[in-house]
Amino acid sequence: MVESRAVLGIPEFDDRVGTALPPGWLALLTGHSGSGAPLLAKQFAHAGVGTVPVLFYTTYERTEDVRKAFDDFGWDPASVKIVNLADEYYERVLVHGLEVARAREVGLSLDQLVDGAPKGTAGRSFSLTNRMLSDLAVIDSPFRLVVDSVDFFFEVLAPHDVTTVARQIRHRCQTIGGQALLTAHSIAQDRSVFGLLQDLADLVLELRPEPKVDHYEHTLLLEKVGNRPDLTRIYRAEVGETGWYLSDPGTPRG
Numbered sequence: 001m002v003e004s005r006a007v008l009g010i011p012e013f014d015d016r017v018g019t020a021l022p023p024g025w026l027a028l029l030t031g032h033s034g035s036g037a038p039l040l041a042k043q044f045a046h047a048g049v050g051t052v053p054v055l056f057y058t059t060y061e062r063t064e065d066v067r068k069a070f071d072d073f074g075w076d077p078a079s080v081k082i083v084n085l086a087d088e089y090y091e092r093v094l095v096h097g098l099e100v101a102r103a104r105e106v107g108l109s110l111d112q113l114v115d116g117a118p119k120g121t122a123g124r125s126f127s128l129t130n131r132m133l134s135d136l137a138v139i140d141s142p143f144r145l146v147v148d149s150v151d152f153f154f155e156v157l158a159p160h161d162v163t164t165v166a167r168q169i170r171h172r173c174q175t176i177g178g179q180a181l182l183t184a185h186s187i188a189q190d191r192s193v194f195g196l197l198q199d200l201a202d203l204v205l206e207l208r209p210e211p212k213v214d215h216y217e218h219t220l221l222l223e224k225v226g227n228r229p230d231l232t233r234i235y236r237a238e239v240g241e242t243g244w245y246l247s248d249p250g251t252p253r254g
Contacts, residue, residue, distance in 0.1 A: 007179075007203070008040065009047030012246050013222075013235070020228045021202055023142070024173035026166070027181045028197055031207035036218060036239065037183050039069065040207060041148045043243040044181045046075040048144030052179075054080045055135060055145045059152035063087070073243050083135070085128055086152060128156065129165045136169070142177035145169065149183040150197070159193040166200050202226050207237070220246070223253070 005018040007027075027044075031037030038061070048054045058066050063084045070077035136145070147153075147169075153162045169180050182197065198204050204224035209216040220237040233250035 006047040006051075007044075008244070009043040010244055010246060012249075013220075014047075016233075017203070017222070017225055017231060020225050020231055022174070022226070023177040024175065025179055025202035025226075026170040026173055026200060027179075027203035027205065028201035029181060029183045029205045029207070030185075031183070032185055034216075035185075035207040035209050036237075036244070037185065037207045038148055039073075039239065040244050041146050041181055041183050042066070042069055042075065043073070045080055045144060045146045046070065046073075046243075048179065049076060049079040052142045052144050053139055055143065056080050056082045057085050057132060057145070057147045058082065059084075059086045059147070059149055061148075073241070075243075081135075083132075085131065088131065089128060089156065128153065129161065129168070132165070133168055133172075136172050136178075139178075140176060142179070145173075145178060145180040147180075147182045149185045151185050154190075154193075159190045163193055163196045163200070166197055170200055198224070220244075221253070222250070 005014070005021065005023075007014045007018050007021065029037055029040060029044075031040075042056070045054050045056045056066065061084075063082055066082050067077040070080070132147075136143070150162060150166075153165065157165075166182065169178075169182075172178055173180050182201075184194070184197075201224065203226070204222075206221040206223060208219045208221060210219060218237045218239075220235040222231065222233045222235065225231040230252075232253040234253055235246045235250040236248045237244055238247045239245075
């Protein structure tokens with residue numbers, strides 16, 4: 001029997017799906033605000049701790065909030081490299097733009113602004129994709145990576161650049177056995193581009209909250225598992241003390 005590989009960090013899910021995936025793969029998880037997708041992304045990251053390097057790129061949460069979420073569920077944030085891409089983008093791109101605008105308002109020339117900038121920062125460009133891919137370039141063994149979420153990429157990059165970076169991450173996964181998860185909190189993006197992300201992914205999931213009388217019930221839709229449509233399922237999912245778990249064995253998708 002082929003040994004099961006950790007996928008989401010949910011044992012009953014991993015046992016079913018793990019052996020159907022190649023050693024290196026890309027997953028796409030969607031779920032709008034309140035669905036719990038960010039927590040599942042952290043659980044995915046935690047599943048790699050102790051076995052491979054783990055990188056967690058957040059684009060909307062404060063770094064301390066990410067660490068607290070790990071702590072709340074008994075996961076060790078110290079074992080995860082947490083990178084706040086939104087903060088870096090703000091500091092390297094938006095703040096510089098504000099400084100240029102302010103300097104022009106008070107009559108300073110661009111040369112004066114450059115002369116007054118901290119040494120080594122003037123004129124330095126910042127690329128979200130290069131920032132992330134440079135981290136991957138120095139890893140030459142299996143890894144686990146999370147981007148939570150790609151919505152930010154759609155805000156600051158051209159659509160084709162979003163699919164390009166997804167392709168680069170997937171290629172790196174395939175080359176050295178990495179496992180990567182991209183989350184999307186909104187699918188109100190270019191539908192054709194989002195469809196390409198789904199096509200690129202080996203694993204496609206959606207977390208969906210369903211309102212009841214006095215609570216929400218959560219459904220985890222397993223929409224794609226490589227070339228195994230027989231494994232697609234609809235699961236009832238709940239959050240316990242140690243994260244997400246499945247409360248039923250799942251029903252095949254129609």
